[in-house]
Amino acid sequence: MSAPSQNMPMAVSATRPKPLLLRHLPYFAGSAVIVALAATMQFDGYVHNILMQATTFAIAVFGLSVVLGLCGQINLAQAAFFGVGAYAVGLGTSDYHLSYWLCLGGGCVIALLAGALLGMSTLRLGGHYLAMVTISFQQIVTLVMINTIWLTHGPDGVARIGRPDLFQSSQSYLAFCVAMLALVGYVVWHLADTRLGRAMRAVRDNELAAGVVGIDVFRTKVFAFALSAVLGGLAGGLFAGGFAYVSPDQFSFAESVVFLTMSLLGGVASPIGSAIGTGLLILIPEWLRFLKSVPGLYLAIYGLSVILIVRYMPDGIWGFFRIATERWQAKAKVHAAGLALQLTPATIGGDIVLAVKGLAKHFGGLKAVDNVDIEVRRGGVHALIGPNGSGKTTTLNVLSGLYKATAGRVTLDGTDITEMPPHQRAAAGLGRTFQNIRLFRSMTALENVVIGAERPGNTLIGAGGDDALVKRAMSALAFVGLGGRANELISSFSYGHQRLIEIARALAANPTLLLLDEPAAGLNSSEKVELHALLKRIAAQGLTILIIDHDMTLVSEAAQHITVLNFGRRIADGESLAVLRHPDVVSAYLGTE
Amino acid sequence: MACGKAINNRRPKILLPGISMDLALQLLFTGIGIGAVYALVALGFVLIFRATNVVNFAQGEFSMVAAYLMVVFAVDLGWPYWLSFLLALAGMALLGAIFNLGVYYPLRHRSFLPVIIATIGASILLSNSVLAIYGPQPQVLEGWFETPGIQLGPVYLDSQYLLIIAVTIVLVIFNYWFFEHTMLGKKLQATSQDKEMASLLGISVSTMIMITFIYSAVLGGLAGILVAPVLFVSIQMGSTIALKAFAATIIGGFGDVTGAIIGGLALGIIETFGAAYISVPYKDGFAFLVLVAFLVFRPQGIFGERVAEKA
Numbered sequence: 044m045s046a047p048s049q050n051m052p053m054a055v056s057a058t059r060p061k062p063l064l065l066r067h068l069p070y071f072a073g074s075a076v077i078v079a080l081a082a083t084m085q086f087d088g089y090v091h092n093i094l095m096q097a098t099t100f101a102i103a104v105f106g107l108s109v110v111l112g113l114c115g116q117i118n119l120a121q122a123a124f125f126g127v128g129a130y131a132v133g134l135g136t137s138d139y140h141l142s143y144w145l146c147l148g149g150g151c152v153i154a155l156l157a158g159a160l161l162g163m164s165t166l167r168l169g170g171h172y173l174a175m176v177t178i179s180f181q182q183i184v185t186l187v188m189i190n191t192i193w194l195t196h197g198p199d200g201v202a203r204i205g206r207p208d209l210f211q212s213s214q215s216y217l218a219f220c221v222a223m224l225a226l227v228g229y230v231v232w233h234l235a236d237t238r239l240g241r242a243m244r245a246v247r248d249n250e251l252a253a254g255v256v257g258i259d260v261f262r263t264k265v266f267a268f269a270l271s272a273v274l275g276g277l278a279g280g281l282f283a284g285g286f287a288y289v290s291p292d293q294f295s296f297a298e299s300v301v302f303l304t305m306s307l308l309g310g311v312a313s314p315i316g317s318a319i320g321t322g323l324l325i326l327i328p329e330w331l332r333f334l335k336s337v338p339g340l341y342l343a344i345y346g347l348s349v350i351l352i353v354r355y356m357p358d359g360i361w362g363f364f365r366i367a368t369e370r371w372q373a374k375a376k377v378h379a380a381g382l383a384l385q386l387t388p389a390t391i392g393g394d395i396v397l398a399v400k401g402l403a404k405h406f407g408g409l410k411a412v413d414n415v416d417i418e419v420r421r422g423g424v425h426a427l428i429g430p431n432g433s434g435k436t437t438t439l440n441v442l443s444g445l446y447k448a449t450a451g452r453v454t455l456d457g458t459d460i461t462e463m464p465p466h467q468r469a470a471a472g473l474g475r476t477f478q479n480i481r482l483f484r485s486m487t488a489l490e491n492v493v494i495g496a497e498r499p500g501n502t503l504i505g506a507g508g509d510d511a512l513v514k515r516a517m518s519a520l521a522f523v524g525l526g527g528r529a530n531e532l533i534s535s536f537s538y539g540h541q542r543l544i545e546i547a548r549a550l551a552a553n554p555t556l557l558l559l560d561e562p563a564a565g566l567n568s569s570e571k572v573e574l575h576a577l578l579k580r581i582a583a584q585g586l587t588i589l590i591i592d593h594d595m596t597l598v599s600e601a602a603q604h605i606t607v608l609n610f611g612r613r614i615a616d617g618e619s620l621a622v623l624r625h626p627d628v629v630s631a632y633l634g635t636e
Numbered sequence: 637m638a639c640g641k642a643i644n645n646r647r648p649k650i651l652l653p654g655i656s657m658d659l660a661l662q663l664l665f666t667g668i669g670i671g672a673v674y675a676l677v678a679l680g681f682v683l684i685f686r687a688t689n690v691v692n693f694a695q696g697e698f699s700m701v702a703a704y705l706m707v708v709f710a711v712d713l714g715w716p717y718w719l720s721f722l723l724a725l726a727g728m729a730l731l732g733a734i735f736n737l738g739v740y741y742p743l744r745h746r747s748f749l750p751v752i753i754a755t756i757g758a759s760i761l762l763s764n765s766v767l768a769i770y771g772p773q774p775q776v777l778e779g780w781f782e783t784p785g786i787q788l789g790p791v792y793l794d795s796q797y798l799l800i801i802a803v804t805i806v807l808v809i810f811n812y813w814f815f816e817h818t819m820l821g822k823k824l825q826a827t828s829q830d831k832e833m834a835s836l837l838g839i840s841v842s843t844m845i846m847i848t849f850i851y852s853a854v855l856g857g858l859a860g861i862l863v864a865p866v867l868f869v870s871i872q873m874g875s876t877i878a879l880k881a882f883a884a885t886i887i888g889g890f891g892d893v894t895g896a897i898i899g900g901l902a903l904g905i906i907e908t909f910g911a912a913y914i915s916v917p918y919k920d921g922f923a924f925l926v927l928v929a930f931l932v933f934r935p936q937g938i939f940g941e942r943v944a945e946k947a
Binding site: 115117119164165167168170171172174175176178179180182183186189190296300303307337338339340341342343345346347348349350353354357 | 691693738739742743746748749750752753754756757758759760761762763764765766767768771772871875879882883886917918920921923924927928931932935
């Protein structure tokens with residue numbers, strides 16, 4: 044650990060970022076040129092069809108880069124959502140003579156609803172469920188397309204699909220689709236750096252930690268899944284207008300696999316990767332047409348590619364390229380802002396910040412925590428100790444909402460939080476760290492702490508603009524002594540430093556109560572001394588800490604008040620030194636004579 | 637992997653709705669027979685899930701490949717049925733080993749997402765390789781017995797269904813004996829419950845995982861060979877069976893062996909009655925509806941306890 048830098052004078056970083064739209068101007072200029080080219084260049088029909096297909100497919104693959112790349116959730120029904128959009132435009136314009144725009148919008152809405160419903164029924168459960176449920180949904184959609192002949196024309200498909208009046212010629216329609224692609228690409232590209240995008244990445248990296256820092260994990264997943272579905276629907280609607288004819292086999296499970304392969308090949312984490320993957324997997328089959336003469340060969344190769352990509356190139360072509368070029372890119376050095384970290388814990392309730400009454404947690408017949416009372420006074424350090432298996436960590440997990448209490452009440456600063464899920468407890472002012480560090484491992488230290496600062500209910504970030512968040516996060520990193528390394532990835536930090544980043548993430552949220560789960564575990568003796576100093580500096584700002592640790596030196600020096608658990612029950616509680624000399628405590632640790 | 641075609645029964649079936657007791661009994665028998673197949677594949681799912689914490693999305697393809705191996709040996713080459721049967725099972729054991737080495741083992745330290753994506757890739761590879769070799773035309777495999785079946789009162793007991801049910805009962809008993817009363821079975825259980833502890837006890841975890849994959853592939857293959865005479869042998873049979881089997885594991889309670897068997901039987905019965913009384917083309921949709929109903933109202937299934945991913 045390096046020395047704390049809060050007292051060092053440091054220049055506030057001079058470069059203020061330009062407004063977002065200005066910075067991204069090159070993107071829009073480039074897109075405008077490409078749209079203009081699409082609108083004016085003369086292609087023959089074959090090239091036109093390939094471009095049309097690539098453009099619409101890429102939008103659907105963007106959807107996968109959101110759900111799979113950003114949020115880490117699988118969607119094996121993208122072709123079904125694509126088909127929903129395509130059939131909405133197809134049937135709407137040809138059978139019912141509705142406006143193209145109405146049908147396109149309607150298709151997106153149906154895809155959105157289907158995606159949201161599927162997500163809501165499944166996303167509370169593990170990823171395997173989602174994979175199987177999306178495959179099943181894909182099959183149902185195909186079944187309906189083939190068998191509901193009165194509506195869908197069955198295997199014959201839908202012909203004479205209309206286009207909007209404005210883009211009647213195929214040339215202008217292609218230009219319109221390219222414009223849509225550019226727009227969607229921008230949204231997906233920018234999404235990663237928005238609050239929602241950060242939440243998605245946090246959920247992908249570590250669901251448990253995401254909940255504890257205040258992210259509604261379930262809602263975030265449903266958003267990601269629904270967004271992916273709606274992009275599939277939009278892409279399908281555009282596709283139908285482009286080809287004027289659709290049939291069920293274009294939206295089968297095989298096509299979902301094609302979308303997945305495109306996404307994985309290019310690199311699932313970025314829209315650029317999606318575009319590369321889509322382009323390649325549309326062009327390569329055109330070059331290797333002879334493969335198509337043997338049914339199945341084609342998809343067999345796709346299946347093999349999926350296995351090989353997952354094994355040898357997990358970040359896809361774009362990710363591979365990024366890693367290869369990274370070493371030549373200058374690391375953006377960070378200048379820690381000279382602002383000292385300010386902690387102003389809320390003080391709504393009375394003298395007692397955390398009141399635990401009759402808390403119990405039973406696992407089947409095992410009473411891990413049984414009828415425990417704890418009162419944590421405002422300001423200062425309160426320690427919860429006990430031998431191994433005494434129920435300390437279980438208590439902490441019940442307090443932060445990872446386990447549901449069997450009985451008892453938990454009140455935080457006057458608010459009853461007993462029934463709340465983790466993210467609501469975070470919003471109510473609870474911060475915590477984990478014994479086995481839980482950081483968002485694909486992100487930088489700064490991004491981790493920014494997510495902490497973003498806690499709903501944090502009063503110190505103003506309206507929550509990017510500038511305020513970064514400033515807050517930088518001051519928290521500087522407070523733990525890591526301000527200068529803010530832009531480095533988590534994996535480049537030592538174990539001790541990762542602990543500090545986790546503490547910084549909790550501090551940036553400006554919590555009312557900070558729970559520290561064995562912060563000294565795995566630290567060497569000099570790191571422990573520095574941890575002790577850090578705890579003192581935190582307590583000096585009036586933030587209340589509830590700490591679990593086995594290090595009795597740390598506990599007896601840092602804590603003013605100690606609660607002792609053994610076999611899930613409270614055996615002692617009171618002022619530190621008195622508790623440590625309590626005969627029951629001594630016998631719990633040392634045994635009796 | 638998938639395509640939405642309903643499985644066609646080779647034997648003619650009574651389709652008209654009617655509340656006759658005889659028909660209900662007949663349907664119950666058929667439902668248990670088809671459900672036993674789902675139960676066998678579901679058992680394969682559960683065994684691999686317990687050993688590796690991964691759902692093998694290619695489990696259904698094991699059934700499909702085994703059925704095609706039977707077609708190659710017994711029909712194309714004309715070898716005796718019993719020999720073909722043994723060779724097909726040996727082939728499945730080999731496939732299980734290759735699958736473990738090529739798909740699961742290299743990724744064993746990665747998170748679950750890459751692993752399931754790889755098994756999905758393997759499923760696509762397997763089904764389409766068979767398609768490329770054999771073409772889309774469904775194949776016919778005769779049943780084991782010459783006698784088509786016996787009439788027992790109002791119910792006609794198809795001999796192949798009887799065989800399926802008998803084999804399933806024997807396998808369930810074998811499974812119980814193997815896991816509870818043999819050292820190898822106990823080692824496998826220990827591995828699935830706590831790999832670290834198992835390796836400290838001197839159990840070779842990678843060998844145990846290898847055995848699990850081989851055993852699951854053989855189980856899946858057995859299910860495929862048994863069900864092949866009842867259905868056509870087709871490329872889609874694997875994915876169709878896999879989806880049902882997966883739904884069966886959820887209905888029974890994920891990771892629970894008894895649950896997988898009960899779930900499989902329940903699903904077979906629901907589906908058979910649904911096809912007879914409601915709609916044949918949507919037969920495969922019923923599994924999905926039951927699945928979603930369980931996910932929403934009782935995600936832990938009939939026997940399961942924990943559902944959400946572990947803290």
